[in-house]
Each structure stands twice: as structure tokens, then as C-alpha cells.
Amino acid sequence: MYPTPRHVGLVNWVGLWTLYAKEVHRFIKVAGQTVLAPIITTLLFLLIFQLALGESRGPVGGVPFEVFLAPGLVMMAVTQNAFQNASSSLLISKIQGNIVDLLMPPLSAAEMLIAFCGAAITRGFAVAICVLIAMSLFVDLPFASIGWAVLFVFLMSLMMGLLGVLTGLWADKFDHMAFITNFIITPLAFLSGTFYSIERLPDLAQAIAHVNPFFYAIDGFRHAIVGQGDTSMLLGATVLLGINAVLAVWAFVLVRRGYNLKA
Template structure:
């Protein structure tokens, strides 16, 4: 069982903020890898599709293909980086043996989950803002609803941060994290409508897409930026919110048990 933490009021705000700030500073110190590298990768994707398709790009949903593509590329970068932030933080602590520094302070399981997930959300927003700013020099993005865009970046980053925590708890070496990245995260991201509208798919493939949580993140963010989407904004936000509730409860229970943290 997870050791009972020393009570420091109802919420240990100082401990919560300290762990959160530590994780944020960790990715800021290597911003070239964690924030600016996704900009280059995303712009390369955009350039490759524009150069490869040339005049054949056409329109998707009444907007130029590059305008349709841009939000999907941004959200793909957001989800991947939010996942990496949380999963790598726990895994590195376990491999280096300093996980005890996380278990000994008077932090409750909920505070630990909030701190790690919060840092993942912060990195998600940092990547989203930087990539969008870089893209506006090459793509004319309408910015249909910034408020909804913020909602979907938050929900998607939180989802991936929680999945990252679960992966960090389960993984014992970098190969395990790479397995989740290569065989779960990347396929789901690529098969979620990043590069196409799911209405162009056969009916059975559309049905599969509707059970892919990445689809709702990418489609919702695209809808918020360009005003075109395959589903409604409220449906996408509701699905992601429900997934986050389940993931948060699952993550909390595992951290409370000390699952794979003290071996």
C-alpha cells in the first residue's frame, strides 16, 4: 500500500507547486528538444505534403488542404509531447533511483497526479502556441474559435499526460516507453484524421475512427481553428472529458497503491 502522507492542511499547495514547477523547469531547460524541435518536425510535415502533392492538393471540406492539415499537425505535436513529458519524468526517476525523492515528501497520490499531469498540460500548451505561431507564416489559419481551441488543447494534453503517467508507472526501461509510443500513440495519431477527413473513408473505417480518442482531439481542434469538423465541438469535448475522468481515477488508484514505484 502507498504510505500515508503527513497531513499538511487539506492540500499541500507548496509541495504540489514545487513538483509541478520542477517538471516544468525540466522541459524548459531543454526547450530546444521539447518545444522547438516539434516546430521543425511539424513544418517539415507541412512542407512535404505541399511539395509532394503540388497542384493536386485541392480542397477538403471547402478549405485549402494545407489549412485543413495544419490543425491536425499541431494537435499531433501536442499529444506526443504531453505524453513524453509525463512518461519520461517517472521512468527517468525510476531508472536513476531517485523515485524515493518523490515518495518521501508529504505529497498525496492526488497531488502527485495533478502535478505531473499539470506539467504535461503546460508543455502541451507551450508546443501548441509555438507551432501555431510558426505556422501562420506559411498557412492562413482562420482562428474560428480560440476559446474552443484552448479547451481541446487542455483536454488532449491532460489525456496524454495521464496516459503518460500510466506508462511511466508500468515501464521499467526505455524500450517499454518506446513500445507504447511506436505501437499505440503514433498509430492512433496517424489514423485519427490528421491528414484526411474521415468522411472519405469506408463506413467500417469511419466506425473505427469514432472509437479513437485521438480523432476527437484532432477533429475538435481543427473545428475550432478553421470552423470545419467531422463531429460537433460539444460531442468531442464531452468524449475527451469522460475519458479524462476515467484515466484520472485509474491513475490515482495505481499511484495510491504505489504500483511499480517501490520495486
């Protein structure tokens, strides 16, 4: 008797969930590196700034400096971890030669993209929640709007997940991924108002900051946490939605073509 072929249907929900669960399990298995390390790093940033500046650093826009700083540090941790989750998974699979395990199952490009980005978003939220809980022990965060805060973590994690997929497709070795991290992501994160308000910058520097998508994510999240920011949360969310749409189409086209995946 021959086995009966399994009907997958319009969406391969089992395959999508399996890939998503595998990616989530991958970062949970090493939670010391993927969740605990960002907590320690972020708290060290907060401690260093507090020790270095102390009482000499006045409030920013009427908000105590440590309260102003905390949301930016949280979003910076989200940025790095969501990107690493998607990019490292694809790159490691290519280097180890088991990328075929991803290409052989009946998974569409959209299903693969949703699974990878979904796992990146999950890691982003896990890091955000854990870091916020740890920071709340040292900083009195007002949490002005939980809904907006959740939205900005989601949008930023999605953007970095998509960027991670694109990087994982393009990269052939870890040096390529390090190049994107060191020369694109880190500078954009540091120059996006993480440690300062862009209102203090000259006009030209402010104009440059407003074309940095990381600025809208960090400022929007800060606005949602402390109740004020350099721009409106609606504008920030709209910009991030537009960028995510472009990145999603780009990543979908490349995954469907099997760019740098098939020999």
C-alpha cells in the same frame, strides 16, 4: 530546541507547486528538444505534403488543404510532447533510483498526479502556441473559435499526461515506453484524420475512426481553428472528458498504491 513540525494542511500547496515547477523547469531547460524540435518537425511535415501534392490536392470540404492539415499537425505535436513529459519523468526517476525523492515528501497521490499532469498540460500548450505561431507564417489560419481550441488542447494534453503517468508507472525501461509510443500513440494519431477527412473513408473505416479518442481531439481542434469538422465540438469534448475521468481514476488508484514505485 527542537524544530517545530510544519503543518501541511488539507492540500500541500507548497509541495504540489514545487513538483509542478520542477517538472516544468525540466522541459524548459532543454527547450531545443522539447519546443523547438516539434516546431521544425511539424513545419517539415507541412512542407513535404505541400511539395509532394502541390496544386494536385484540392480543398477538403471547401478548406484549402494546407489549412486543413495544419491543425492536425499541431495536435499531433501536442499529443507526443504531453505524453513524453509525464512518462519520461517517472521512468527516468525509476531508472536513476531517485524515485524515493518523490515518495518521501508529504505529497498525496492526487497532488502528485495534478503536478505531473499540470506540467504535461503546460508543455502541451507551449508546443501548441509555438507551432501555431510558426505555422501562421506560412498558412492563413482563420481561428474560428479560440475558446474551443484552448479547451481541446487542454483536454488532449490532460489525456496524454494521464496516459504518460500510467506508462511511467508500468514501464521499467525505455523499450516499454517506446512500445507505447510506436504501437499505440503513433498509429492512433496517424489514423485519426490528421492528414485526411474521415468522410472519405468507407463506412467500416469511419466507424472504427469514431472509437479512436484521438479523432475527437484532432477533429475538435480543427473545427475550432478552421470552422468545420467531421463531428460536433460538443460531442468531442464530452468524449474526451469521459476518457479523462476514467484515466484519472485509474492513475490515482495506481499512484496511491505505489504501483511499481515501491520496492
